[in-house]
Amino acid sequence: MLSKLEFVALDISGKNYLSWVLDAEIHLTAKGLCDCIIKGNKASSQDKAKAMIFLCHHLDESLKVEYLTVKDPLELWIGLKGMYDHLKTMVLPRARYEWMHLQFQDYKIVIEYNSVVFRITSQLKLCGEVIKYEDMLEKILTTFHASNMILQHQYREKGFKK
Numbered sequence: 001m002l003s004k005l006e007f008v009a010l011d012i013s014g015k016n017y018l019s020w021v022l023d024a025e026i027h028l029t030a031k032g033l034c035d036c037i038i039k040g041n042k043a044s045s046q047d048k049a050k051a052m053i054f055l056c057h058h059l060d061e062s063l064k065v066e067y068l069t070v071k072d073p074l075e076l077w078i079g080l081k082g083m084y085d086h087l088k089t090m091v092l093p094r095a096r097y098e099w100m101h102l103q104f105q106d107y108k109i110v111i112e113y114n115s116v117v118f119r120i121t122s123q124l125k126l127c128g129e130v131i132k133y134e135d136m137l138e139k140i141l142t143t144f145h146a147s148n149m150i151l152q153h154q155y156r157e158k159g160f161k162k
Contacts (some may be wrong), residue, residue: 005057005058006023006027006058007020007023007024007027007058008020008023008058009057009058009059009060010058010059010060010063010080010084011060012060012062012063014083014084014087015087017080017084017085017087018087018088018091018123018126018127019126020058021081021126022126023058024055024058025037027054028051028054028055031050031051031054032047033047033050033051033054033073035047036048036050036051036052036073036074037051037073037074037077038074039074041074048071048072048073051073052070052071052072052073052076055073055076055077056076063080067079088126088127088128091123091126091127092123092124092127092129094123095120095123095124095127095129096124096129098116098120099120099121099124099131099139102116102117102120102139102143103143104139104140104143104144104145105143105144105145106143113140117136117139121136137155137160141155141156
């Protein structure tokens with residue numbers, strides 16, 4: 001019997017949909033059940049049942065009720081995508097805006113800056129846009145305070161990639 005959640009259940013509001021999808025895909029792949037949520041799959045009825053049990057176990061109770069009659073994990077997957085995938089259109093522009101206006105000099109300590117960078121880049125990644133380490137480094141260097149231009153030049157000369 002499933003009792004412990006491997007990751008946070010999908011909230012009825014969909015606020016965690018993007019991270020939930022990633023977690024669900026990773027766990028289904030690890031369990032050998034990822035084919036069950038791919039269109040035109042040839043998964044066995046037993047694998048589909050296992051995938052369905054797993055997905056439903058990671059849904060908010062209200063969502064379980066809404067999809068109570070659905071027995072195919074692909075149908076559930078498509079239904080949830082239709083309900084929540086539009087969140088990308090809200091998250092992506094905000095994340096792009098935050099990335100564009102991110103300034104290293106606005107933070108007192110590097111840990112705070114890093115935390116914001118990783119939050120923004122994670123949101124971008126969940127929406128299909130990848131920020132490379134080189135992009136992150138360039139963001140730091142180009143947003144150094146004017147008094148640190150010598151340091152910026154030294155970092156560029158060293159050719160750091162991370």
